[in-house]
Each structure stands twice: as C-alpha cells, then as structure tokens.
Amino acid sequence: MGSDRIAWSGMFRDLSFRPGMKSWLLLSPLTFGYLGVAIFFVISGFCIHLSFSRLKVENPWREFFHRRVFRILPPYYAWLAIFVILGLVLPHQFTSGGGVKQIVAHMLLIHNWHSSTFFGINCSFWSLAVEWQLYLLYPILMIAVQKWSWRNTLVMLGIIEITFRFPWSMLFGHTSDLELQPWLDFPFAYWWSWAIGAWIAYDWLADRRLPLAHLPIWLPVIATIICWEFRPLNNYTFMTGALAMAVWLSQKLEAKFVNTASHRSSQFKVLVSRFCIVVGGWSYSLYLLHQPFINLISRLYQREILVHGIVLLGMTFFTTLLITIPMAWFSYKWIELPGIELGKQN
Numbered sequence: 001m002g003s004d005r006i007a008w009s010g011m012f013r014d015l016s017f018r019p020g021m022k023s024w025l026l027l028s029p030l031t032f033g034y035l036g037v038a039i040f041f042v043i044s045g046f047c048i049h050l051s052f053s054r055l056k057v058e059n060p061w062r063e064f065f066h067r068r069v070f071r072i073l074p075p076y077y078a079w080l081a082i083f084v085i086l087g088l089v090l091p092h093q094f095t096s097g098g099g100v101k102q103i104v105a106h107m108l109l110i111h112n113w114h115s116s117t118f119f120g121i122n123c124s125f126w127s128l129a130v131e132w133q134l135y136l137l138y139p140i141l142m143i144a145v146q147k148w149s150w151r152n153t154l155v156m157l158g159i160i161e162i163t164f165r166f167p168w169s170m171l172f173g174h175t176s177d178l179e180l181q182p183w184l185d186f187p188f189a190y191w192w193s194w195a196i197g198a199w200i201a202y203d204w205l206a207d208r209r210l211p212l213a214h215l216p217i218w219l220p221v222i223a224t225i226i227c228w229e230f231r232p233l234n235n236y237t238f239m240t241g242a243l244a245m246a247v248w249l250s251q252k253l254e255a256k257f258v259n260t261a262s263h264r265s266s267q268f269k270v271l272v273s274r275f276c277i278v279v280g281g282w283s284y285s286l287y288l289l290h291q292p293f294i295n296l297i298s299r300l301y302q303r304e305i306l307v308h309g310i311v312l313l314g315m316t317f318f319t320t321l322l323i324t325i326p327m328a329w330f331s332y333k334w335i336e337l338p339g340i341e342l343g344k345q346n
Contacts, residue, residue, distance in 0.1 A: 011231045035224075037127050038241040041190055042249065044131060045197025048138065053205055061139060068135055070343030075335045076128060079288045080106055083122050086292075093296050095121055109133070112185045124291035126185060133187035134194050141195055150199050157192035158239075164189035165235045184235065193242035200246060204253055212247045213254035220244035282332030286324055289331070294320050 057063045084103060086094040102111070102120040111117040112129040119126065144153045164186060196212075203210055224240040227233040298316045305315075 013229050034238065035241040038193060038238045039245045040127075041131075041134075041194045042197040042242050042245040044134075045194040045199075046201045046249065047197075048135070049198035049201040050205070052138075053201070064138075065135070067340075067343040070339045071336075072128070072132065074339035075285050075288060075331055076125075077107070078331070078335050079285075080121065080125070083292060087121065093299075094292055095119075095123070118185070122288075122292055124287065128288075130185055130187050130190055134190065137187055137191060138198075141191075141198065145202075150202060154192060154195060154199060157195050160188050161190065161192040161239060162236070165239070190238075193239055196242065196246045197249070200250055200253070210250040210254050212243075213250040215247050215250075217244060217247045217251065220247055282328050282336070285331035285336060286328035289327055290320060290324050293324055297323070 051067075052060065052064050055063050080103075083094060102117055105111040105114070105117040106121055106125060106129075109129045109132045111120060112126050112133075141153070141157075144156070148156070165184065167184075200210060200212065220240050220243040224237055224244060227235075227237040227240055294316060297319050298312065301312055301315055301319075
C-alpha cells in the first residue's frame, strides 16, 4: 500500500502478464502513494503562501513560525510518543522505537538526514521532516524571489532539485535505495516541487493570469508515465507528478475567472482558503497515524486469514479507514484544534 510494486526488467518496467496482474490493475492507484506526497507538497506550498500573505501583523515571519509550531508539532509529538510506546510494548506489531538516537532525531525533525533513522518509528514521518525544513527555507525562497523574480528563482530551484535526484538515476542497480535515501530526501530535493505551489498562490493573489493554466495537462502526465517506465528517470516521477498537480490547480483557479467581469472574486478566495483549511484539517492526523496500522492490518490478514492479492489490498484499505478515521477525528478535535488556538495567541 502506497509503494511502487511493479518489478524492473533491466532499464524498463516488467509489464508482462503474470498471475495477479489483473489485481494490480484494479488497485494500482493504491500503490502510488509517493505521488500523493508530490500532490501534497504543491498544495502545501500554495496554502502556506496564502496563509502567510493574509497575516496583517507587525512581524509576519515571527507570527508565521509561531503558528506553524503550534499547528504541526503538538499532533506530531503526540503520535510520535504513542508509536514509540507501541514499539516498545508490541515490538512484533509496530516498528521499534530504536533508542535515544531514533527518538531525538525524530523530535528534532532531522530523521530524514540518515538512513538509520529515515524509516524509524513510523515510516511516513519522513515527509514531515522534509515539510518542516521547507518551512525553514520559505523565507530564503521569498528573499530569492524579491531579488531575482519568481521565474528565475524557480529555474534555480529546478536545477537544485534535479541535481539532488541525479545520483539515484546514475547509481541504480549499484547501490540500495536506502543508502541514497538521505541524499534524495533533503528538502532541496523537493524545493522546486513545493515552491511552484507558492508561485501559483503569489500570482493568484496578485490578480495575475496563471502561466501553468495554459499548459496542456497531458504533457506532465505523459512525462510522469515515461519517467515511471524508464528506470534512470524514475526518480523524476515526483517532479513531473508535482507539475501535473500544479497545472491542474492553475487550470481550476483560472477557469473561475475566464470571461467574467470581475477577474478575482473575493468570495472565491474565501472558498479556496476554506478548502485549504479542510485539506489541512483532520487529514493531517490521518496521515500521521495511517502507515503503521496499514502494515499491522496487512500482516494480520496474511497470517490469520491467509488472504493475498486483491482481497488483501481491499480488506487492508477499508479496515484501515474504519480504524484510523475515528482516531484522526479525535486527534484533530482534542490535539490539533487546541494547538491551533494556542498558535493564534501572542
């Protein structure tokens, strides 16, 4: 669930028919969770810049980070503590806490810097570390934009992201993914993918036409398929997926204003702001807790009921939703919302 399951045959995907292929075709969207992260990063960049631009205070950067701390860290630390305890009490069902190094790295949100901590405690926590570090880079992004413009800055960030993804493309088959994981998952390997979302928000708030809205969405979609199929380019699937999401978002925003008397409706801006709040609502808690329960439920079904293939994927998916959605709602109401309120206080 959420990972790439199609084998390689040399430099290309092995798409030859074999038992289980029909099952994969039916549930293949569930195996590409990493593209969900690309989509999330674009939306995150859009929402973060939208949120920052709405701050009307004397020191917006101080207020921005103050709110981010109380928005992100309380539920993260709560579920981090829960999974550390579960790993100690039930080591065969949950990933072991891994000792002081593992816990400290996760508390500091730098566990993506080393392969020994990258997938520790909860393997989905890696993206939270990257996201947090992108927040820290956000002021640098805005300084660069003021000095060199958005387009020049995005070109530089694109070169940086391509450079950080380049080693995997050159070394595939000669080293393990885990050995290269820290290099691949520094925030610089996602900076462009995140920044294009902020760029869309910037142009939209400034009443400008959105350049990506005029790019045919099939171009990044085809590019994503090519990168997915050809192993040396596979690590660039994230960038093409992010671009496809950016094009889709731009087209949806732009479509609201074509041939209208008022180019930028304030009511629509409110609707988009509310959409961002919903996207960043209890789904954040769901993301924090879903992966360990997917792994646990999948293992239990395989061991106790002896199910495999499409039945295993379907049962795991729906059982995980039934268990984790109520937990995510509870986490949102009793951990996230109080934290958000604290963040609004000076």
